[in-house]
Amino acid sequence: MLSRQFLMGRHREDLSATELAALEDAAASVTCYGAREEMVHHGDEVTHAMLLVEGFVCRYMDGLDGDRQLVALHVPGDFVDLHGFPLRKLDHDIASLTEVKVANYPHSALSQLILDHPNLGRMLWFSTLLDAAMHREWIFRLGRLGAIGRVAHFFAEIGRRLQMVDLSDGCSFPLPLHQSDLAEACGITAVHANRVLRELRERKIVTFKGGQVVVSDILALHAVAEFDDGYLYPSGH
Amino acid sequence: MLSRQFLMGRHREDLSATELAALEDAAASVTCYGAREEMVHHGDEVTHAMLLVEGFVCRYMDGLDGDRQLVALHVPGDFVDLHGFPLRKLDHDIASLTEVKVANYPHSALSQLILDHPNLGRMLWFSTLLDAAMHREWIFRLGRLGAIGRVAHFFAEIGRRLQMVDLSDGCSFPLPLHQSDLAEACGITAVHANRVLRELRERKIVTFKGGQVVVSDILALHAVAEFDDGYLYPSGH
DNA sequence: CGTATGATTGAAGGGTCTCAAAATAGGTGG
């Protein structure tokens, strides 16, 4: 059941048993990557979509002086490059953060899937727009929040998303990033990320150590982050 | 020919005459809005998609203390809320900047359109992912660039997009924004936006006055902005 | 046990914000 977690975050209830089976059948193979491996380079022609089954993956863009900006972080259950199906080429790079297992859905199989099950097609479209909604929230995070708010918001989002696929109990979850990765996601320097983490720790809101996030005061976290999970379209629409 | 400009930026060559006609027929009506009117409120159920025919529209999110962050700016030829078709509800607000004319595509008509013309469905999907690609570039802009780079990048993007729909000759184009709007798009204060504009003017790169942008040195503009138009997927893929 | 990598801390500088005021532009009524 490769698509189990994918469906958990995406209104499984709207699909029929036939559609579920068809989606499952469309996966052609499973591939594994090591940690910190480039999986797709920008400009490459994409021929299949990867559903993340295990591990963490990020998408990023490079600046002129070699600085990176993360534009997305993917958790199990996410399609990592489904947008490459209509787009054909990607405008950014994709890399693994940890060891990773992905299920491959050839674009040809997706085309057929959508022809046979328009409802599924709409759901895949929905899935890519969920990514876009997160993009918008990241824009808000970078544009309106200070460093503390940005880090808090990042933690809040990932925590909530992991909770939707049963990888977080709401107060503690894995997040296999270095402080420098966190910095690249939040548009700050690694040094400052460290100081922000100290403050969040001292204010007894959240700790981040050894790739593990422990939230001690989720209300304070959400307040600092101005976080509301509506944009993740949790079940119940 | 309501969808003329829409098609200019989106690989019209991939569509047949039948498909073009079907798209044109799906528009049920045309609506006009005044300047600075809220068009969609976040959380509202969306029942039709609006194709922008004339004028400028922005999408934005509100922070706690009443500060706004623009997450998208739309020019003629853009679908403003096509993502509302799969999403059903929006996570953000939409407002007009100028007087605006939009063509309405009921979601029911779009559903039928996609069933009858899968190719068109793919193209509409593509269109929403183009917005997502712009979102990513905005994330990069806010995360990696300083104030000058952000403003320059914003000008560069809008200029290029207007050029794709014949509303810019490459060096001069309309941009009916206040400096405070520009600030809200770039994640800076209006005061600082003003200082940035002065510097861009003094460095003889670009001027912005009375809702009109005049680019005097496009190479310098693109250099300051670290701008590359690849993410807009200009024709030729 | 030595080495590499990531985390942590300090000090100084710069970019952006805030608050406040002045100048300019645009629109309206006399």
Added chain:
DNA sequence: CCACCTATTTTGAGACCCTTCAATCATACG
């Protein structure tokens, strides 16, 4: 056409947040 009013742009000064550069500390690994 001028006078007035409002909205927007422009400028200044000081404070604050974050960056930069550098050094130290901790940790994992061969």
